[in-house]
Amino acid sequence: MQVLVIYDVENDRVRLKVANACKDYGLQRVQYSAFKGELTGNRMEELFFRLKKILGVDVGNIQMYPMCDKDLKRAREIENVSIM
Amino acid sequence: MQVLVIYDVENDRVRLKVANACKDYGLQRVQYSAFKGELTGNRMEELFFRLKKILGVDVGNIQMYPMCDKDLKRAREIENVSIM
Numbered sequence: 001m002q003v004l005v006i007y008d009v010e011n012d013r014v015r016l017k018v019a020n021a022c023k024d025y026g027l028q029r030v031q032y033s034a035f036k037g038e039l040t041g042n043r044m045e046e047l048f049f050r051l052k053k054i055l056g057v058d059v060g061n062i063q064m065y066p067m068c069d070k071d072l073k074r075a076r077e078i079e080n081v082s083i084m
Numbered sequence: 085m086q087v088l089v090i091y092d093v094e095n096d097r098v099r100l101k102v103a104n105a106c107k108d109y110g111l112q113r114v115q116y117s118a119f120k121g122e123l124t125g126n127r128m129e130e131l132f133f134r135l136k137k138i139l140g141v142d143v144g145n146i147q148m149y150p151m152c153d154k155d156l157k158r159a160r161e162i163e164n165v166s167i168m
Contacts, residue, residue: 004149006090008115031092031145033117041158048160055162061115062162065088071150074125076132078139078146 002067003027003039005047009060017054018062021047041066086151087111087123089131093144101138102146105131125150 005022009015019029025047027037039047044066051062067075089106093099103113109131111121123131128148135146151159 004088006115006118008117030147031090031117033115034090034092034147044160048162052162055164057164059164059166060162061164063114063118064160065149065151066155066158067149068152068155071152071155074150076128076148078132078136078144080139080141080143080145082143 002072003044004065005035007033007062011058014058018051021050086156087128088149089119091117091146095142098142102135105134
């Protein structure tokens with residue numbers, strides 16, 4: 001299933017580790033603090049505990065949302081990229 | 085249905101307008117650049133076009149994800165708050 005991970009993490013070093021863990025699990029960055037990709041239920045649980053360990057006692061919030069195909073079909077995006 | 089809105093918007097003034105539009109539609113802030121709440125399909129479309137108008141030609145990315153109850157039940161969150 002597709003899983004969206006969004007995070008607010010204060011500490012730069014910890015935030016980078018969160019991003020790297022998401023990449024390790026094959027997720028793609030969709031925004032500065034958001035990753036999305038295919039995970040099994042088990043891999044999602046694994047990533048959850050890895051992120052929990054990475055955050056440790058640092059201040060932050062991490063949310064993981066599994067999404068079914070039906071919902072993803074109704075998702076909408078607005079994208080304006082810089083031409084510079 | 086529950087809808088998650090996440091955004092990356094460069095311009096501070098525009099980013100504030102995006103946040104205010106989400107609040108106007110009754111969504112609650114769940115992270116610095118993420119709002120969530122109940123919207124009908126029509127209201128989600130309305131908000132989508134309002135956010136599109138707000139962003140205009142500014143650089144940014146806004147994503148809206150409708151989420152069914154089944155998926156939301158499997159969502160996970162890690163939250164460490166500051167006690168200061």
